[in-house]
Amino acid sequence: MTHQEKCCAKKGLSWLYETFWGFPTRILKRPFKGFDAMKFEKKGSYLFAFFVLILESLISIMNFVYRGFLINHSDIYHVNSLYLALTVLFPVALFVLGNWCVTTLMNGKGKLGEIFMTIMYAMFPMCLLQLVALFLSNVLTLDEMTFVYAIETIGVILLLAYGFIGLVVVHEYGFGQSIGAIILTIIAMMILVFILMLIFALVADVWDFFTIITKELMLKYF
Amino acid sequence: MRKLICLILALCFISSTGALADARTGSSNYLYTPHDEIVAAPPAYTLARSITARDIAEVDALDGLVDAYKDENGVYILCSKRLIIMDHDLKVKRVLTSYMDGEKEVKLEGCTGVTFTKNGDFYITQSEKGQILHFNSDFTLNKVMGKPEIVGYENVNYRPTKMVVDAAGRLYVISKNMYEGILELNADGTFTRFFGVNEVTFTPWQLFWRTFSTKEQRSRQVLWLPSDFTNLCIDQDGFLFATLLSTDEKTIKRLNAKGENIINVSEEKPYPQGDLWTNETGFGIPTGKSQFIAVDVNDYGAYVCLDSTRNRVFCYNEDHSLLFIFGGPGDREGYFRNPVDVVFVGENILVLDSLAQSIEIFSPTKYGKALMNAVKYQYLYDYDEAAKYWEEALSYNHNLTLAYSGVGRMLLRAGEYEEAMEYLKMGDDRKYYDKAYEKVRTATLREYFVPAILVVLGLIAVKLTVSGVKKRVQKKRKGAA
Numbered sequence: 001m002t003h004q005e006k007c008c009a010k011k012g013l014s015w016l017y018e019t020f021w022g023f024p025t026r027i028l029k030r031p032f033k034g035f036d037a038m039k040f041e042k043k044g045s046y047l048f049a050f051f052v053l054i055l056e057s058l059i060s061i062m063n064f065v066y067r068g069f070l071i072n073h074s075d076i077y078h079v080n081s082l083y084l085a086l087t088v089l090f091p092v093a094l095f096v097l098g099n100w101c102v103t104t105l106m107n108g109k110g111k112l113g114e115i116f117m118t119i120m121y122a123m124f125p126m127c128l129l130q131l132v133a134l135f136l137s138n139v140l141t142l143d144e145m146t147f148v149y150a151i152e153t154i155g156v157i158l159l160l161a162y163g164f165i166g167l168v169v170v171h172e173y174g175f176g177q178s179i180g181a182i183i184l185t186i187i188a189m190m191i192l193v194f195i196l197m198l199i200f201a202l203v204a205d206v207w208d209f210f211t212i213i214t215k216e217l218m219l220k221y222f
Numbered sequence: 223m224r225k226l227i228c229l230i231l232a233l234c235f236i237s238s239t240g241a242l243a244d245a246r247t248g249s250s251n252y253l254y255t256p257h258d259e260i261v262a263a264p265p266a267y268t269l270a271r272s273i274t275a276r277d278i279a280e281v282d283a284l285d286g287l288v289d290a291y292k293d294e295n296g297v298y299i300l301c302s303k304r305l306i307i308m309d310h311d312l313k314v315k316r317v318l319t320s321y322m323d324g325e326k327e328v329k330l331e332g333c334t335g336v337t338f339t340k341n342g343d344f345y346i347t348q349s350e351k352g353q354i355l356h357f358n359s360d361f362t363l364n365k366v367m368g369k370p371e372i373v374g375y376e377n378v379n380y381r382p383t384k385m386v387v388d389a390a391g392r393l394y395v396i397s398k399n400m401y402e403g404i405l406e407l408n409a410d411g412t413f414t415r416f417f418g419v420n421e422v423t424f425t426p427w428q429l430f431w432r433t434f435s436t437k438e439q440r441s442r443q444v445l446w447l448p449s450d451f452t453n454l455c456i457d458q459d460g461f462l463f464a465t466l467l468s469t470d471e472k473t474i475k476r477l478n479a480k481g482e483n484i485i486n487v488s489e490e491k492p493y494p495q496g497d498l499w500t501n502e503t504g505f506g507i508p509t510g511k512s513q514f515i516a517v518d519v520n521d522y523g524a525y526v527c528l529d530s531t532r533n534r535v536f537c538y539n540e541d542h543s544l545l546f547i548f549g550g551p552g553d554r555e556g557y558f559r560n561p562v563d564v565v566f567v568g569e570n571i572l573v574l575d576s577l578a579q580s581i582e583i584f585s586p587t588k589y590g591k592a593l594m595n596a597v598k599y600q601y602l603y604d605y606d607e608a609a610k611y612w613e614e615a616l617s618y619n620h621n622l623t624l625a626y627s628g629v630g631r632m633l634l635r636a637g638e639y640e641e642a643m644e645y646l647k648m649g650d651d652r653k654y655y656d657k658a659y660e661k662v663r664t665a666t667l668r669e670y671f672v673p674a675i676l677v678v679l680g681l682i683a684v685k686l687t688v689s690g691v692k693k694r695v696q697k698k699r700k701g702a703a
Contacts, residue, residue, distance in 0.1 A: 070652050070659070073490065075257040141663070142656040 019045045024124050031162055035169035038121065039114055046113070049120035053092065056123055057085035059130050068137035071145050092119060098188035099167070102181055108171035118170050122162035129155035248587070249556035250534050250547045253621065256490070256650040258498045261621045266537075266546035266590030267571055269556040273312065273581040280317045281306065284579040289335045289384070290565040290572055292518075297567050298344070299574065299581060300336040303329070305346065310568060312583065321355070321363045335384035339391070347382040349398065354382055354411070367411035375400070386456050394454060394462060401448040403481065404464065418481035420448040420466055453563075457519040465514040465527065471495040473514045474527055487542050490652070494542045496529045508532050508551070520566040522601040524594065528564040528573070533557065535564055535573065535584075539597045543624050546593065548584065549573065558582065569594060589618035596628060605632050627651035634658050639665075 023043055027034030038044035061084045064074050096119060100112045110118070133151040140147060168178045248265020255261050275284045286302030296315065299306040305318040320329045335347040342359030354367040369380035381398035382405075388394065393407040394417065403419035424446070432440065454464040461484065462477040471493050475483040487493055496512025503509065512529040514536075519525040523540030533552075537545040550557045560577035569591070571584045586594060596611035609632030612625040619625070627649025633642035634654055639661040646655040 069647055070656055075259075078257075139663075141660045142652065 019048050020051070024048065024121060027121050027162070028125055031165040032169060035118060035121070035166045038117060039110075039170055044114070044117045044121070046117065049117045052120040052124050052127060053089070055127050056130075057088045059127060059134070060084045060088050062134060063130070066138070067134060068140070068145075068148075070140075070142050071137055071148065092116075094189045094192055095119065095185065098192055099181070099185045101192075102184045102188050103171050106177070106181055106184075108173065108181065110167070110170035114170050115167070118166035119163055122159055122166050125162065126155035126159040129158070247556075248548060249554075250550045252547060254492075254498050254544060255621070256623055258492065260499060263546065263621065264589045264618050265548065265587055266593055267535075267548045267584040267586055270570065270583045270585035272578075272583065274579060278306070278314050280314050284581070287574040287576040287579065287581070288333065288562055290563045290574055290581075291336050291338055292565050292567055292572075293338050293340075295338070295342065297565070297572070298336055298338060300333055300346065302333050303331060305330065305333070305336060312567070312581075316361070318361055321357065321361070323363055323366070335382070337386050339387045340389070345385060345387065345393070347385050347395070349381045349383045352380045352382065354385065354393075354395070356411075365411075367407075370405070370407055370411055370413035372405075372413045384451075384453050386454055386462070388456055388462075389460060396451045396454060396464075398450065401450070403448075404451055404454065404462070404477075418451075418462070418464065418475065418477040418483075420451075420468070422446050422448050423470065452514075453516045455518050457525070458521050458523060463517045463519060463525060465517050467513065471511060473512065474517060485542060490650075491543065494527070494536070494538045494544070496527065496534065496536050497532065500531075512536070516561075516563045518565045522594075522598040524597050524601075526564050526566065526571060528561055530561070533559075533561050535561075535571065539624070540601060545597065545624070546590065553578075556582075556584075589615060592618065593622075593625075596625070600628065605635060608632070623648070623650050625649070627654065630654060630658070 023034070023037075023045070027038070061079070061081045064084055065076050065079055067074075096112065096116045099115050100110075102108075103110055103115075129151050133148045133155070136151070137145065137148045164178065164182070167173070167181070168175070171178070171181065173181060248268040251263050251265050252260050253263040273284075275281055278284070281304065284301060287299065288302055289300040291298045291300070296310060297308045297312060299308065303319065306314060307316040307318070308314050318330065320327050322328075330346070332348050332350040333346050334349040336344060338344040343364065344357050344359075346355045346357070347353075348355065352369055356364040356367060358364050379399055382395045383398055385393055385395040391409040392414070393405075393409070393411070395405040395407060397405055400416075401419075402416040404417040406414045406417045408414055435443070449466050449468045451464050451466045454462055457463055457476070464475050464477060466473060466475065472483070472485075473496070474485070474494060476485045478484050485494065492498055496514065500511055501507050501509050508531050510531060512534070513531045514527040515530040516528040517525055524537060524545065526535055526537045528535055532550060534547055534549045536547050539545055548556065549561070551559070553559065558573060558575045558578070560575060561573050562576045563574045565572045567583075569586055573582045573584065575582055592611045592614040596608045596615060599605070599608035599611065609629050612628035612632075615622055616625045616629070626645045630642045630645030630649050630651060631654050633639075633645060634657060639658045642658040643655060643662060646652075646658060
């Protein structure tokens with residue numbers, strides 16, 4: 001291996017470390033500074049954001065199948081992994097879109113990509129804690145399962161806290177304004193779901209219409 | 223070669239049809255998994271024979287079958303116009319069609335329920351006449367009990383349909399249109415109290431709409447009344463099993479002396495409610511939840527319930543786990559047209575079919591026998607014997623969750639924790655799995671604790687020495703420089 005190659009390999013390794021551990025942990029240690037760096041110094045990585053998204057989807061599948069038998073009441077022989085992944089992907093997409101819709105109208109400075117990245121960086125600690133909980137659920141007895149639930153709850157609280165801080169920083173909002181934006185986001189999410197349902201119903205009707213017409217034609221002419 | 227294969231296939235076919243011809247097919251052969259899914263099960267009870275009027279010389283017709291009762295002396299079948307007394311082999315001993323009320327001979331008419339006491343005297347309820355006939359053990363009339371005096375109920379119709387007598391001689395009577403619960407009467411027929419009232423429950427949605435409706439609308443709405451009881455029986459511990467017309471899943475209740483329902487199932491297990499998956503859309507098939515109209519308990523706490531929606535019989539053990547299902551609507555063997563009552567007679571189960579005018583006798587298959595024996599020995603705390611029968615039942619039905627947990631519990635008691643874990647997991651029995659797992663984990667920890675600590679200590683020692691050596695080397699280098 002030449003010197004140059006060695007150097008390149010070292011650089012690659014350090015880049016890997018920085019994107020997947022260094023920067024995320026820096027955000028965890030100093031969230032305000034970290035999210036600031038993500039937005040203004042372009043330190044955030046879409047690669048990492050998508051990595052967390054996929055990891056969280058995988059964890060939701062793993063939680064269904066590999067959670068310890070003592071607290072796993074799911075029917076593990078009938079697992080729908082696509083549905084389980086969607087239980088993560090869909091709410092994230094909905095929140096990011098809803099938040100973007102609301103904040104563009106409320107003079108928020110965050111872009112769609114930045115909102116997405118923020119949520120994903122905030123989700124990272126929850127992912128790690130869920131992995132720990134998943135492992136513990138296979139080792140602990142029924143009395144000790146409280147730890148598992150506690151760890152999972154802490155994960156959710158961390159997601160909420162970091163997500164909130166991240167959104168404050170990214171949109172350059174005050175505290176009250178942020179709360180308002182989040183409440184409006186939830187309303188926007190409901191509206192989005194409503195519109196989606198409308199679209200699905202309409203598409204189904206149109207589909208029905210065309211299938212019936214084809215059937216009629218087939219019966220008449222063929 | 224091809225001929226050989228054909229021969230082998232033919233042999234297989236012949237042997238398999240032979241096996242089929244040997245086995246009794248039964249009806250409604252399914253169970254529910256812990257995840258409430260339907261899974262096929264071997265028949266546990268199949269039709270042994272059915273008794274119609276043709277088989278009983280003493281009666282010309284078995285019309286209006288309404289009730290069956292069994293005690294240690296015999297089996298009693300009540301039609302609306304006659305009482306048939308049989309022994310346990312279902313041989314008719316006596317038929318009662320009329321009784322002497324003083325000088326006057328009165329024919330039995332409109333009977334709805336019968337119950338016997340330990341002394342041999344018995345009661346027959348006549349719903350339309352609003353009275354209960356009390357007979358002595360020699361079949362002479364003791365007294366006729368009319369409507370008991372209840373303050374405030376002077377204008378309410380008294381329609382006693384079914385009743386039971388407890389060990390102390392108290393009468394528990396179900397009366398139609400008395401929504402306050404089961405009537406508890408003293409032995410002389412005087413009223414003591416209402417018992418086990420069915421609370422009216424509302425959904426938030428109903429209450430929400432009710433707040434918006436006007437007085438006229440409210441007066442036109444259906445009254446929200448507590449549901450009616452339909453049938454009852456006393457179990458081996460003296461508790462009352464009662465079935466009721468209910469809109470929620472609690473269509474059977476086990477009542478204690480205070481009248482509270484004591485069927486408590488854990489969150490994982492469904493309430494004993496018959497079918498868990500039901501058709502809601504119609505298309506000529508019965509819709510809605512199962513509606514139990516009759517119940518009977520055997521000596522080991524297992525109870526059978528008769529579902530009037532789909533004419534099926536469900537059997538549960540004392541822990542309210544489903545054991546087996548049989549029956550169904552239809553004319554074929556093992557199906558019913560209008561079943562009205564179900565009763566255990568020895569190891570057999572009797573079902574009265576009022577439309578077919580027959581008494582259907584179901585006897586256990588090998589599988590059913592193993593199942594009932596396992597339940598019996600489990601009830602008697604003989605877990606080793608029970609496990610033997612659970613294993614036999616498992617050899618017929620690999621999907622029997624209950625049996626896996628039964629075997630698992632025995633293994634746990636025998637100290638074979640790892641095997642126990644395997645069985646308890648298949649039995650979906652988390653409580654006992656936890657116990658077995660704790661033992662296994664403790665043993666593993668004990669085994670590996672010392673080596674693990676040694677390894678960790680060793681690693682620390684290696685690390686310390688290495689860093690020490692490094693430092694010394696650096697110092698030497700510095701010294702050299």
